[in-house]
Amino acid sequence: MSIQVTNLSKIYGAQRAIDNISFDLKPGEIVGFLGPNGAGKSTTMKILTGYLQPTSGNASVSGFDVLTQPMPARRAIGYLPEHNPLYLDMYVKEFLQFSGKLYGISGATLKTRISEVISMCGLEVEQHKKIGQLSKGYRQRVGLAQSFLHDPEVLILDEPTTGLDPNQILEIRELIRTAGSNKTVLFSTHIMQEVEALCDRVIIINKGKVVSDSSLDTLRQSG
Ligand code: ADP
Numbered sequence: 001m002s003i004q005v006t007n008l009s010k011i012y013g014a015q016r017a018i019d020n021i022s023f024d025l026k027p028g029e030i031v032g033f034l035g036p037n038g039a040g041k042s043t044t045m046k047i048l049t050g051y052l053q054p055t056s057g058n059a060s061v062s063g064f065d066v067l068t069q070p071m072p073a074r075r076a077i078g079y080l081p082e083h084n085p086l087y088l089d090m091y092v093k094e095f096l097q098f099s100g101k102l103y104g105i106s107g108a109t110l111k112t113r114i115s116e117v118i119s120m121c122g123l124e125v126e127q128h129k130k131i132g133q134l135s136k137g138y139r140q141r142v143g144l145a146q147s148f149l150h151d152p153e154v155l156i157l158d159e160p161t162t163g164l165d166p167n168q169i170l171e172i173r174e175l176i177r178t179a180g181s182n183k184t185v186l187f188s189t190h191i192m193q194e195v196e197a198l199c200d201r202v203i204i205i206n207k208g209k210v211v212s213d214s215s216l217d218t219l220r221q222s223g
């Protein structure tokens, strides 16, 4: 399994942010993680990416336990956080060089990889601009470029299209489709159309619980 979540819970004080959730993603699946604000999507993703400790339960990515094998688990993941803390004063290319070094890529490999993601994300012109000068849509492209810079097996994308205009949404969707074609992708959204446009399976989460996990066809038939 590319992602395995087993009986995972996170409790903040009296608040059960996620409550005993379980699901698996097979290699190559693109799965929507659908739920309203506050459902527990970001919390689940932050546990998978090692930014939060669960209260109980287990999670693994590419076979690496996120608690006991955090480094290889992280290396297997490209993560786009919901509120992406991009460095606004950095030039796009400089930011990608910096990010690559954090992933342990350098030299000719990094140079090649940066050219690839710049071309894949349509950042040829923007690479020479500061991130702070870019539109929200382009900043999101930079975030995506960063997330797949180290060619991870798994992409975890937290609300990648929220706050974008319709045209930007179409562009980012297309990018996720292209970049995710040989990867396992878990992306969160509160909009059903996003799921319909990108994937064939949806996990619905509400108030910290998985309330449905099925193919889109099954979901449509059940109305
Ligand atoms: P979503 O990503 O689906 O919007 P979150 O995972 O961000 O949901 O939040 C799930 C629940 O946990 C919400 O009720 C939220 O207010 C709560 N929560 C998230 N982070 C914290 C925190 N650091 N402290 C207390 N409650 C939190």
Ligand code: ADP
Pocket: 042, 043, 082, 083
């Ligand atoms: P995200 O959805 O990425 O968690 P938010 O804007 O919801 O971002 O939250 C920003 C920060 O506040 C995060 O660190 C989150 O964990 C924390 N947070 C969210 N909800 C609550 C809450 N109800 N009480 C305390 N902290 C919270």
